[in-house]
Amino acid sequence: MLRNREIQLLLLLMGLISLAALVAAAFISIVAAVLVFILSILLIGSSLLFTRWRYRELAKLSVYLRKISNGDDSLDVRDNQEGELSILKNDIYKVTLMLSEHRSLLQRDKTQLTDAISDISHQLKTPLTSMTMMADLLSAPDLPLDKRTEFTHHIRVQLDRIDWLVSSLLKLSKIDAKTIPFKKDRIPVTNLIQKALEPVMIPMDIKGQTVSIAGDDDVSFVGDFNWTAEAVINILKNGVEHTPEGGAITIAYSENALFTEIVIADNGKGIPKEDLPYIFKRFYKGKNAGEGSIGIGLAMAHSIIASQNGVIDVTSDGGKGTQFRIKFYKQVI
Secondary structure: OOOOHHHHHHHHHHHHHHHHHHHHHHOOOHHHHHHHHHHHHHHHHHHHHHHHHHHHHHHHHHHHHHHHHOOOOOOOOOOOOOOHHHHHHHHHHHHHHHHHHHHHHHHHHHHHHHHHHHHHHHHHHHHHHHHHHHHHHHOOOOOOHHHHHHHHHHHHHHHHHHHHHHHHHHHHHHHHOOOOOOOOEEEEHHHHHHHHHHHHHHHHHHOOOEEEEEOOOOOEEEEOHHHHHHHHHHHHHHHHHHOOOOOEEEEEEEEOOOEEEEEEEEOOOOOOHHHHHHOOOOOOOOOOOOOOOOOOHHHHHHHHHHOOOEEEEEEEEOOOEEEEEEEEEOOOO
């Protein structure tokens, strides 16, 4: 401790003060000089003891910080005493909690990224394997023309699937990263429904399904027209896929002082109860999922709606259909 420059300066300063006081007291009397000398020794000793204690506490803090840097977040350095050192301890503890939370968030993001990469690899593996096999078959010189046409068509279908998957994942990544500037335009729900129905009308006609729409023309909300249309399209596609031939899809919308609501329902086979909590989870496929389902459409719809001050809920009865209820709130709640 005596090698510390701060201690050396302290001792030098205290020594000079004590020497000056001792010289001054010597002019008064020997007794005064002795008293000043004793008080100086006590003062220097007390200062050294206090400084030594302070350095021990700082050394403990240094050890604490090293343990924190090694990932040990279970330590608690706080105390309830007064003083600058106690304030420093409490501030360090607050920073420790913040760093611990950041570390947990980073670990969670790392886990999610790993899972996402694994899921993407799995989703791409199937169509790539299928295309590789068909490409090998296409190289056979004696392959019949009808088979060559069939394999070429299947390769095109798989390429379209991969293109849709990659495009959807890029959109989801941008939404998750909050890099998409969602517009805040006044959107008439009637126009939104018409836009969202366009891509699903042909599949509905093929399956002989009907759609009914109920709502006032003046119902609207504030949001991004194109992105919201994409969310509704994904919900409608889910309904068309899980509704049998001759089934019906209903769309109703209304508005009140708190929110604008859009309800999309079908009379399909419904969603099993055990699947409902995970229906908006990315890459999740329930028991009733179609063979070509990837499990990303509803996840995208949820992300788009949630990013625009909205919520989406789902209710379903086995064999009686499914109902998606979308609410766009007029103020942040």
